[in-house]
Amino acid sequence: MELLIQVLVQGVLFGGTLGLIALGASIVYSVSGVVNFAHGDFMVLAMYLTLTLYTLFGFEPYLSLLIVGPLMYFLGQAVFRWLLRPLADRHVLLVAQLTLGIVFAMQGILLLAYGGEVQRVPSALATVNFDIGGVVIRAAPLVAFVISLIFAVGFWVMLQYTDYGRSVRAVHQNPAAAARMGVRIKTVQYRTFGLGLAMVAVAGVALAPTVPFEPTSGLQYTLTTFIIMILGGMGNHLGTLIAGLLIGIATAVGEVYISGPVGQMFPLLLFVAVLLFRPKGLFGTAS
Amino acid sequence: MLDVEDLTVAYGDVVAVNSVSLRIAEGEFVALVGSNNAGKSTLVNAISGVVPARSGTKTWNGEVVTKEIPEKLVRRGIVQVAEGHQLYPHMSVRENLLVGGRLQKDRSKRNDLMETVFEVFPRLKERTRQQAGTLSGGEQQMVAIGCALMAEPTLLLLDEPSLGLAPNLVDLIFEKLAVLNSEGLAILLVEQNLELALNYSSRGYVIERGDIVLEGSSNDLRSDNRVIAAYMGLS
Numbered sequence: 001m002e003l004l005i006q007v008l009v010q011g012v013l014f015g016g017t018l019g020l021i022a023l024g025a026s027i028v029y030s031v032s033g034v035v036n037f038a039h040g041d042f043m044v045l046a047m048y049l050t051l052t053l054y055t056l057f058g059f060e061p062y063l064s065l066l067i068v069g070p071l072m073y074f075l076g077q078a079v080f081r082w083l084l085r086p087l088a089d090r091h092v093l094l095v096a097q098l099t100l101g102i103v104f105a106m107q108g109i110l111l112l113a114y115g116g117e118v119q120r121v122p123s124a125l126a127t128v129n130f131d132i133g134g135v136v137i138r139a140a141p142l143v144a145f146v147i148s149l150i151f152a153v154g155f156w157v158m159l160q161y162t163d164y165g166r167s168v169r170a171v172h173q174n175p176a177a178a179a180r181m182g183v184r185i186k187t188v189q190y191r192t193f194g195l196g197l198a199m200v201a202v203a204g205v206a207l208a209p210t211v212p213f214e215p216t217s218g219l220q221y222t223l224t225t226f227i228i229m230i231l232g233g234m235g236n237h238l239g240t241l242i243a244g245l246l247i248g249i250a251t252a253v254g255e256v257y258i259s260g261p262v263g264q265m266f267p268l269l270l271f272v273a274v275l276l277f278r279p280k281g282l283f284g285t286a287s
Numbered sequence: 288m289l290d291v292e293d294l295t296v297a298y299g300d301v302v303a304v305n306s307v308s309l310r311i312a313e314g315e316f317v318a319l320v321g322s323n324n325a326g327k328s329t330l331v332n333a334i335s336g337v338v339p340a341r342s343g344t345k346t347w348n349g350e351v352v353t354k355e356i357p358e359k360l361v362r363r364g365i366v367q368v369a370e371g372h373q374l375y376p377h378m379s380v381r382e383n384l385l386v387g388g389r390l391q392k393d394r395s396k397r398n399d400l401m402e403t404v405f406e407v408f409p410r411l412k413e414r415t416r417q418q419a420g421t422l423s424g425g426e427q428q429m430v431a432i433g434c435a436l437m438a439e440p441t442l443l444l445l446d447e448p449s450l451g452l453a454p455n456l457v458d459l460i461f462e463k464l465a466v467l468n469s470e471g472l473a474i475l476l477v478e479q480n481l482e483l484a485l486n487y488s489s490r491g492y493v494i495e496r497g498d499i500v501l502e503g504s505s506n507d508l509r510s511d512n513r514v515i516a517a518y519m520g521l522s
Binding site: 169173180 | 337358370376378387431438
């Protein structure tokens with residue numbers, strides 16, 4: 001019983017951050033239809049930036065949010081404006097191909113700059129544990145979860161109650177009408193791409209002290225992101241968050257109860273099983 | 288107020304609007320009629336800036352606005368009602384209206400604007416929290432017009448507002464447009480239903496295959512033999 005609770009806690013904590021990562025991709029997809037294969041690699045880039053700030057200036061990893069977040073926001077705008085936007089009217093696979101190219105470029109740059117070894121950003125919190133009735137909760141994943149939750153809720157509030165948020169939803173639901181009402185669709189698109197990268201950067205900073213990373217770690221997160229997005233129903237933000245928690249739990253269950261390659265496959269098996277019965281995902285609506 | 292001169296719009300090699308000139312004075316109710324694919328929608332989309340013009344000029348109160356993006360034109364008061372009735376289906380009526388009024392940053396003014404929309408369409412006030420996608424066709428058309436009114440237009444562009452609506456709702460919508468017009472709002476109405484359009488407008492243009500072939504007062508157009516032969520005979 002204690003083991004089960006332990007597994008669930010671990011799964012939920014990790015799943016919360018996975019949800020935020022997927023939310024960043026989901027919002028980009030919803031306004032521009034871009035499927036970004038470099039999504040996970042941008043997170044790894046944020047992790048390396050956190051590492052750099054730590055090694056150069058001794059920055060407490062969690063505080064580097066304040067620098068890495070905005071940095072990635074502007075990087076995202078630049079990438080969308082100068083790399084993705086020129087291809088936007090072309091075939092969707094061209095854009096996907098380009099993001100795949102960004103993956104290899106970034107992996108190469110990170111490898112050159114930092115070498116191939118596995119890294120982790122030291123934090124004072126890394127060794128702090130709480131023991132609650134036999135269930136051990138490590139502080140660092142808990143902090144990562146809380147940070148992710150705060151940003152996910154903040155994102156939701158922004159989407160619901162601000163002019164920018166309503167514009168994002170308008171562009172998603174009816175771009176033709178939005179254009180006629182004078183919404184600058186391109187501006188919404190690249191701001192949103194910037195925001196998506198800022199969100200994945202927040203997740204990267206939050207994970208950097210607890211999850212080891214190397215230049216090639218990104219693709220794994222990208223694949224998990226796609227699985228979560230599809231599971232939650234493409235473009236459904238709340239569904240995406242919940243699917244993130246589910247995949248987090250499935251990952252933990254697979255690691256602890258099944259172990260080995262089959263255990264690692266457990267989230268994928270769950271994913272396939274869900275799609276067999278709900279092809280549009282758990283919370284997808286026919287549209 | 289609005290002066291369109293020799294405006295040409297083309298999609299690739301296909302010319303949709305061919306060197307068209309059109310004028311709308313302050314507070315005027317102008318109809319643009321013609322058969323399917325005559326270029327009516329393209330012309331309206333070019334006026335609102337959604338579709339770029341290949342050549343020609345648009346002048347608004349003496350200023351050339353040919354190359355301006357829709358947002359700027361909306362700020363100037365040229366506002367197009369989104370077509371197809373379906374607005375933002377998963378947003379509430381209130382949120383839909385707020386998207387229309389987002390350029391007005393003063394919250395209290397924005398609320399005043401919304402109250403004005405509710406005075407025009409009281410039915411929307413009962414439905415502020417309802418998702419737009421669950422409204423009836425007529426109510427969705429009211430939201431679409433309401434969204435445009437939230438942007439404080441001086442010229443309202445409408446593309447087939449009668450499309451798919453029951454006759455009594457068409458009458459209701461057009462009565463409201465007539466009231467708005469009598470309060471000083473200029474209207475450019477694209478309509479396939481010629482009789483309806485000429486009944487409510489004071490002046491009209493007949494467009495055929497991208498060319499304006501006739502223009503004149505709506506009364507004259509209604510009794511013009513060519514118009515009767517081409518359009519009225521069918522109805």
